[in-house]
Amino acid sequence: MGRSAFDVRAAYAEHSASLVAFAASALRDRTLAEDCVQEVFLRAWRSADRHDPDRGSVRTWLFAIARNVVVDAARARTRRAPVVADGSTPEQADPRDAPAAVVERMRLAQALAALSPEHRQVVVQVHLNGRDYADVSQETGVAVATLRTRMFYALKALRTELSTVDGEVDDGGRR
Amino acid sequence: MDDADRALLAAAATGHLDDDERSRLDALLARDPAAAAELADLRGVLAELEPLRDPAAAWREDASPALGERSTGTTTSAAPLSQLPRQRRPARRPAALALAACVLLAVGGVGGALVRGALDERAQPAVVVGPPGTLGAVEQVSTRTSDGVGATASVVAHTWGTETVLDLTGLVQGRTYSVVVVDQSGRAVAAGTVLGTGGAVDCTMNAAVLRTEAAQVQVLDPEGTAVVSVDLPPVTA
Numbered sequence: 135m136g137r138s139a140f141d142v143r144a145a146y147a148e149h150s151a152s153l154v155a156f157a158a159s160a161l162r163d164r165t166l167a168e169d170c171v172q173e174v175f176l177r178a179w180r181s182a183d184r185h186d187p188d189r190g191s192v193r194t195w196l197f198a199i200a201r202n203v204v205v206d207a208a209r210a211r212t213r214r215a216p217v218v219a220d221g222s223t224p225e226q227a228d229p230r231d232a233p234a235a236v237v238e239r240m241r242l243a244q245a246l247a248a249l250s251p252e253h254r255q256v257v258v259q260v261h262l263n264g265r266d267y268a269d270v271s272q273e274t275g276v277a278v279a280t281l282r283t284r285m286f287y288a289l290k291a292l293r294t295e296l297s298t299v300d301g302e303v304d305d306g307g308r309r
Numbered sequence: 310m311d312d313a314d315r316a317l318l319a320a321a322a323t324g325h326l327d328d329d330e331r332s333r334l335d336a337l338l339a340r341d342p343a344a345a346a347e348l349a350d351l352r353g354v355l356a357e358l359e360p361l362r363d364p365a366a367a368w369r370e371d372a373s374p375a376l377g378e379r380s381t382g383t384t385t386s387a388a389p390l391s392q393l394p395r396q397r398r399p400a401r402r403p404a405a406l407a408l409a410a411c412v413l414l415a416v417g418g419v420g421g422a423l424v425r426g427a428l429d430e431r432a433q434p435a436v437v438v439g440p441p442g443t444l445g446a447v448e449q450v451s452t453r454t455s456d457g458v459g460a461t462a463s464v465v466a467h468t469w470g471t472e473t474v475l476d477l478t479g480l481v482q483g484r485t486y487s488v489v490v491v492d493q494s495g496r497a498v499a500a501g502t503v504l505g506t507g508g509a510v511d512c513t514m515n516a517a518v519l520r521t522e523a524a525q526v527q528v529l530d531p532e533g534t535a536v537v538s539v540d541l542p543p544v545t546a
Contacts, residue, residue: 151370151371152370154369154370154371155368155369155370158366158367158368158369159361159366159367159368160366162363162365162366162533163365164369228535229491229493229494229495229524229525230363230365230366230491230495230496230497231495232495234494234495235360235494235495235496238360238494238495238496239360239361239366242357242358242360242361243361243368246358246361246368254368257358258368260323260325261323261355261358261362262358262361262362262367262368263367264362264502266325267320267325279312279313279316282315282316282317282319282320282325283312283315283316283319285316285319285320285322285323286315286316286318286319286351287315289319289322289350289351289354289355290350290351292354292358293350293353293354296354296357
């Protein structure tokens with residue numbers, strides 16, 4: 135795919151929200167995640183000539199770039215001394231921001247991103263956000279029974295995705 | 310197994326069964342051995358997702374600013390997948406959040422772990438004492454809190470995880486706070502949530518992290534900032 139064939143604005147409109155959610159879940163920092171996604175599209179635009187659409191979708195390609203960008207951001211963050219009130223150095227950084235923890239959340243978030251929007255929605259709302267099926271049903275208009283069946287199939291799909299992405303992120307997102 | 314059975318298993322896995330449905334689940338498990346395996350598999354996937362239940366790591370697909378428009382603050386009209394009121398957080402209040410996280414004041418005055426005897430089922434003083442990690446013993450731990458928040462904390466090691474006993478004050482009324490146990494790899498496992506009352510909050514939470522693996526307990530405000538932090542002594546025995 136050449137630059138002329140890679141419609142960066144269309145790709146941004148279609149995938150940036152998922153990419154920001156993915157990066158924010160991994161990094162626990164939405165502003166940093168948004169910066170990362172800008173970097174993802176910059177790298178994508180620069181390397182559009184090297185992308186072979188026969189080897190995967192634009193979404194897959196962008197997430198592959200995002201894994202690298204997120205890991206780089208996590209490592210850079212650990213090298214920066216956090217700002218503290220009295221100018222002293224904090225005793226210990228939050229272990230959830232350690233690169234290994236970021237990579238683990240990235241693995242989970244990537245599997246989540248691979249689900250269909252409907253499957254992802256029920257997992258996010260019910261399990262991650264702790265809402266009742268009835269509550270989600272009222273908001274979406276989808277029957278509770280349907281949401282529960284979706285949850286079943288979503289979790290089965292996640293099982294498959296988690297097995298798939300295990301090998302992809304073992305090296306910190308570099309393939 | 311039909312879709313009704315699958316729906317039942319999904320609801321069981323996520324903990325949303327009523328009494329009638331529990332009876333139906335029991336019947337399903339009794340007549341179909343494969344159903345139990347399916348249920349275990351579903352629960353396994355949900356457990357694996359635990360690190361994403363950290364409020365700061367919440368999955369949120371908001372409309373994203375169009376390229377080049379971030380600096381102007383204009384946004385696209387693309388609809389989010391779904392958005393909850395409690396998910397709507399300010400993008401970041403840089404200095405305020407950073408400072409809040411860092412202005413953690415040492416309180417509690419308990420130097421190191423002090424393990425006390427627990428109460429047994431008859432509310433009699435038990436003889437369970439020992440070093441950190443002793444099953445069933447109450448381990449009082451030191452806390453660090455942000456300004457205006459008070460906390461005392463104990464943890465109890467169990468075979469199924471770590472119980473956290475918290476006495477909290479200063480939590481803002483109506484706000485939802487999350488309690489997480491962070492293991493040694495940095496994985497935060499949700500122990501539960503509490504609503505601030507403006508007064509004292511005494512609560513007991515459980516997390517599926519063994520005490521031997523647990524490194525920290527944190528109480529996080531809705532923005533994900535730790536308002537209470539507890540560094541757990543390593544289990545050496």
